[in-house]
Amino acid sequence: MSVFLPLLDAHVGDGALLAPLARIGPLILPPDFALTTSIPKNATRYILVDTDSSLSMDHVISLLDQGADKVIVPLALAKGLAGVVPAHRLLLLLDVANVSAVSDTIRSGVSGVLIKTPSVDVDFISSFTRFFAGSSVHVFPAASVEPPSRSTIRALHAANTTLVIPASLLTLSATDAKQINIADAFLANIVSDRKDGLFPTVVSSHLDGGRTLGLVYSSLESIQESIVSGKGVYQSRKHGLWRKGETSGATQDVVRIRLDCDADALEFSVVQHGAGFCHLERQSCFGTGEVSGLSALEHTLKSRLESAPEGSYTRRLFGDPELLRSKIMEEADELCRADTSEEIAFEAADLLYFALTRCIAGGVYLADIARSLDEKAKKVTRRPGNAKPQWTSKLTTTEGPAAHCAASTSAETPKPPTRPAATVPASATVDGAGDSGAPIRMRTHDLSATTVAERAQLLRRPVLKSDEMIAKVRPIVDDVRARGDAALLELTAKFDKAQLATPVIRPPFAPETMVLPDDVRAAIDVAYANIHKFHKAQAADTTLRVETMPGVVCSRFARPIARVGLYIPGGTAILPSTALMLGIPAQVAGCKEIVLATPPRPDGSVSPEVMYVAQLVGASAILKAGGAQAVAALAYGTASVPKVDKIFGPGNQWVTAAKMLVQNDTDALVAIDMPAGPSEVLVIADHTADAAFVAADLLSQAEHGVDSQVVLVTVGLPSERIAEIEAEVDRQARALTRVDIVRQSIPKSIIVRTGSVEEAIAFSNDYAPEHLILHLENAPAAVAAVENAGSVFVGPYSPESCGDYASGTNHTLPTNGYARQFSGVNTLSFQKHITSQEVTADGLKGLGPVVATLADCEGLDAHANAVRVRLRALA
Template sequence: MSTPIFLPLIDPSGSTLLPSLALLGPLLIPAGLLRAVLPTLPAQAKYYVQAENSDEELISLLDAGALRIVVSLPQFKQLDGQVPKERLIVKLNEEELASVKEVAEQVTGIYVVSATAHTAKSLGLSNIDVFLQHPSPSPAGLLEAIKSSRPSSYVIPTEILAASPKSTSTHLSIPEAFLAPIVSDRPDGLFPTIVSSSTHSSKPLGLVYSSKESVAEAILTQKGVYQSRKHGLWRKGETSGAVQELVSVGLDCDSDALVFNVVQHGSGFCHLPQSTCFGGWSGLAKLEDTLNSRLASAPEGSYTKRLFTDEKLLRSKIMEEAEELCDAQTKEEVAFEAADLVYFALARCISKGVSLQDVEKALDKKSLKVTRRKGDAKPKWEAKINGEPIKPESKPTEPVPKAFPEVDDSRIKMRTAQLNQLNAEEQKKLLLRPVLNSLAMIDKVKPIVERVRKEGDAGLKAMTKQFDRADLSSNVMLPPFATPSENELPPDVKKAIDVAYENVKTFHVAQNEKEPLVVETMPGVVCSRFARPISRVGVYVPGGTAILPSTAIMLGVPAQVAGCKTIVMATPPRPDGSISPEVLYVAKLVGVTCILKAGGAQAVGAMAYGTEEVPKVDKIFGPGNQWVTAAKMLVQNDTDALVAIDMPAGPSEVLVIADHTANPIFVASDLLSQAEHGTDSQVVLVAINLTSQHLADIEEQIDIQAKALPRVAIAREAIKKSVIVLVDNEKEAIDFSNEYAPEHLILHLEDAEGAVKSIDNAGSVFVGAFSPESCGDYASGTNHTLPTNGFARQFSGVNTLSFQKHITSQLVSGDGLRVLGPSVVRLAEREGLEAHANAVRVRLAELSKA
């Protein structure tokens, strides 16, 4: 087995180090942190799970993707051979080392925690990975230990690691830890470095050289950085734009050569017009590039274009080629038919934004499973092979997540933590929640966005047909919009929309700046600041089968109030090409200038770059699924798009603070109103000195109310990951809330209004027993588009100013310049900007003549 150079042990404070650490090999994640850490990892990251003393089902950890699990000696004995030996690491303390040789025969890794400098040799072990952890290491001592301990590896907690080029007396530099055992046999001290593509594995991109300086910068920036033997540090793509995203860095068996696995962007790696320094791609890699190119540029009506837009045709071809492969007999026939099947199967993948890399990841994930299905064919295929009539399969009308049992009467219960009984590290864990990492999704949405950019309306129509099942002659609706009939929009629904619209508009009109800010900073020098609307904005309203007029109101009203000249509202069409009458009615109310009947990444791309029919916008607002979020992140970083987005997005969340006056029914309903959003919803109750009976009443209501919900399965999973934090007083509760920075904060307090003055970090605050979050979500007047994942520390929710920008001006009179000018000249001279100084001098000279 091959061990990493060092194994980072993740703690709650280590999230900022993960991008660099994930490049270097597996991470060691405590089982209790898995749910919080996994969503933040890059897609390619590999990990072990520290599962000793964990209540988690050990085999399920391996099935979920862990390469290996670290177990205690008692756990190892209980497993009794259920887990393959290559997936097990046993953790031993000093007293348990007497049994190390016996255990070593049944596993491929031993993890030793000891103040003694053990090595594989001193333990009498060979052909087995040895992981060492010193309880109180120093950075300098660790560097020396890593150099001398190979092939053993050191386990290093992230609390003593730093994403910096050099180590300090308290923290060990990640690049230095990686570079510690590396040696060079070259006179110049450089390391040969093979650069390979993470998306194409058929051949390497090229051979370059690295220095310790270039490796350190590559790890810290996650970019391809090398050492040119002629020109020094070489940051790939710095001038050409053909940058590389670094996916992983590895060593060869002798620790004297490196391999960089990268995602290559732009024109490519080689200076010649070819894919690699060893020629072009071949085989599957070449086919993938060809299909991606044809997805983007195949002319309408061509066979390839039909494969990407006609699902029935592609489905038929895959089934036809699969049958022909099954019928093939000779070696040549099997190879020929397999090639045809691979072609059409890969076309299916490309049409859905799936790369060969994604397929390889799926294969790797399947290979990690310990538990296996029986593997029999489905009944309809067995019947077909046996010549029996095929019975149609019954399917549920609504998809049921596999993780949820159809009937589950078990109690729906939150876990509980007493804040003052937790140490600093344990308190940090309570603040963790998943953070969206969209790098993998961005790669998936790139072909979709790029197709809209290149093909314009034709590409948009084709993808609307493909993804939204609507065959449209145009994706755009222009005003005047018809008022939906009473059959389409019942009067009571219309009235509810009107109430919400008026309240939201009233509150957002009040946010509008009435007059410019004017300040005379010194006699004759007048500075001002004034607001102007962003001219063209796009608002994304999720739709299709869903009906979300509330989102249309929350985004359309501030755009209207701010005075935006162009408001493009994007929403997926229904199969007949129409959009929901509720959203259409709101579009008319808020003065939308264009409705874009499209969803997903293609809608974001159309608004970001514009087409002949779709106006280009300057800023995009609105929620959406992971495709929409990734597309927004992609376009905001493209200087050609010149488009901004509203804010970072993540799972919805609520924090409720409750004291002895709180009504258990109300508290439970508030927690569940957030839990039903999704299984990743974040739900926290901070209970101030509540009696055990009061807590029991709240938990009883959570169970009763949740089981009455149609989305009970989703709520159940969200509640499993939620927590009740027990505190002694209101100050502790508010301090915890300010550190958590929730999207929604609900105050069930005796003096709820008085507590608001102490709230520093929150998206929106709901004050008192009769202010449920639902009011803010729909109709009270505040906006429901709010920062999540702790970003309430830095971001505001969407408001009128979100749709405006500020311009400053200054008016300097002659007398003002006489007073101000000498200071400006002196500062410009100090900075060496003589033209700046001269622009003032010539005016002062002219004034002196007067």
């Protein structure tokens, strides 16, 4: 049981308390601060969801999934969560007045309670702990503004309760009338049964599964210093204070300090550096201290990475990632085929050797793997755990088209691993082999039979609520804002699995980073030319001048936005086309700083296609980061990332929410292009439509992401024709490399039956699609009725793909119904307009009295005076 629990909030000063507190027990944190990277990795986190919080049950569960150890929730939430979340992860937040109102069901569904009381009255508190026999009871005197005394902490502990102390009452300095030193609080209960007053202290190795390293002694002074410094400091019975490793270099990082059950001995869990803990230069004072098994392998691999002898096989593996990959696959296969227990152990050992080599090469150690396992064990939401199709299919090596760019790269060029291959299973073959799942179907609705409410429901998109997403991205944005590059690099390692030395690269970009097959380069060049031509024609490069009255000339002229950030998504697909669509108008508009941000691949590189486009559009920097962290870095700038004035580009919900968040922060002083979201298309089809064309158009958007939505609006089509289109969707979908994504997006999509072109267009105008495709007998005539759409594709030979890549129009378009009020990205999005006016003396004689009268009317004398003082001078 902890001696006390600190309650922290996002305003915990400079954060100096965090690491020392994390060494001595769990931290209580508010939800928006709980998962930020400034919380030490070794911290045990209890998240306090206060009574006035609007957090949903799903959100609370997601906090546990993301690694919170426990959540402390009010009664209303506890009622829903008890039985859903394991009791040992759930604590109940209660006001002392409501203690007796807690039902037995709730009591058995939680492992403890945090009770808010006005003050600390130990007798009173003891009287109600019986309601929670067998549970942990934490007491929070919410109104208290004075620090607790050590005797209060002791008394509460004796009553089997733990005191909660807000961070504002805790200090690293000496205890005074306003704050208590954290070591004083931690040691409030400690008693020595020795004459010299010291405490026996067991030192164990955090990395070697808690192996005992030795026995030492601690004093109050040494413990205090260890808590604050995080280094192993003890009390030598002969020489006084002993800072371990001060002379030998064998220092220790303290991960955790614990008191034993009767508070007369301690355990220090440490990471030992140098020759070892023992003065005989051994790991442990008990035995020779030689490590074996996985720890021994880790030691060997680490030293091989630093300096492997010539001819070492491990050295060859570190230098040849392809060989290492093949060996991992081979050994995994052999392990699955092994029969006897001996064979299984033998093959598993081989697999672990290659797997650990992969980890060490990537800077990952056993402790990181253990941490990841622990994090996974904390997840409350379980996945079905089905194998990805390429591992269940008999045909395991089908290469999807995504492999094309890399596959056709010349032999000398290192083959860039294409991200889609890693995240999207290349599962299906053209005949759909390997996938015998249910038909891939949309839901059909007849517009004439729907109520007003049902119609409104059809117009909605299947996206998460933006306020929930904003709450999720806020800690990431705050972290990058506070810690700049350090946070950016950590988040990139976390979410994109790339270990970078620096997040930014600047031109000239190395030619070997842009090596492309000839056909890909030529296609990019044609797309560049078309998009450039169309966007150049949009540039506002002449000054508008209008003489509104004699002698009063008003003008308007455009200037480029100086610094722009262009987000190029990279989670599930590489999108050089988006780099073209954002980079070209920025270049045409004359923006001086063009920062292109995109998530790096796990090896830290950016795809050669995106690199090539970056060079074509004259990017001044490439930020190798994705998600909310990239958006935050662009908005606030870091030591290496230039701050920008406007952020453009599509992205997943993390990107979109972060854009919305920074846009609303006046400190960031940053604009965004539009609230873009998951891709969507609405296709209107009549009797002239080709079923295969229609199906292909629907799927071209459905493959973008699981949250993409596609809508088919039919005009007077009988059921058999609709069935024909549905069969085409199913057949074509099974042939796609991204069939797994389509399987999730298509069922969320709809077919809407209408009786006329007018009815169909009216529905489309209400839906305001990002893309509108017209498969109509007289498609060009229908365009006149289109009121709301991002971009329109007219007639059977205008697939949306042309606009996505190369016809010349832009593909960064408003989604989620925003086409009602936003245009797609265009050259003017990168410019701002300045107005000016020049009024002659005669002009002022005519206009001045009008202005003065209006200023008088508003009671703004100084405004009127600015005119009258001149009119008097002219009189």
